[in-house]
Amino acid sequence: MIQQIYPQVQHDYQFELNKDMHISAAHYIPHEDAGKCQKVHGHTYFVNVTIAGDELDDSGFLVNFASLKKLIHNRFDHSILNDHSDLFSEVDPNYFPTTEGVARAIWELVQSDLDTKDNKPKCVQVFVRETPTSYVVFRPKKKEGQE
Structure with missing residues (x-):
């Protein structure tokens, strides 16, 4: 059983669903400042x-x-995350497969799927832990005029 404590996002919706999963994947960061993570x-x-x-x-x-x-x-x-060229880039640092980029990419996939549903749920947070001591939380910015 996965047991994890993660940051909570505040919202006014009646229902909140959380899905936990493990993903085993490889990647590399295509930038000289990534040090060993370039490999x-x-x-x-x-x-x-x-x-x-x-x-x-x-x-x-x-x-x-x-x-x-x-x-x-x-x-x-x-x-290999870098092979998902529809989500990650070798040249745009905003789309490198860093933990931040992985969290954003997962949010984009999930929200795109949710947008097709009649009940219009929203993905309000994606939490990605890369190592036991390092994680990223992605929360979409509210667009102007959005509640």
């Missing part, structure tokens, strides 16, 4: 996705847990 190496990432909303779907779910695992775990587990 291909791997991590067992711990990922937590927080989704919130007010309405349940026709199945009584905010989001089906299995669909989140399929969307994230099946895509990234046992892969």
Whole structure:
């Protein structure tokens, strides 16, 4: 069983769903300042996705847990993150496969999927732990005019 304490995000939605998973993946950071991390190496990432909303779907779910695992775990587990060129870049530092970039990419994938759902849940936080002592939290900025 995964037991993890992670930062909480404040929101006004009635429901909050959290899905935890482990992803084993390799990556490298294509920048000279990355030091040893310029070389291909791997991590067992711990990922937590927080989704919130007010309405349940026709199945009584905010989001089906299995669909989140399929969307994230099946895509990234046992892969080289740099090979996901639709999400990561070799030249744009905002899209390097750093822990920050991984958290952002997961949020983009999840929110894009959620936008297709009739009950319109929102991904309010993605937590990615790369090592036992290092993690990143990604929270989307609210757009102007958004609650």
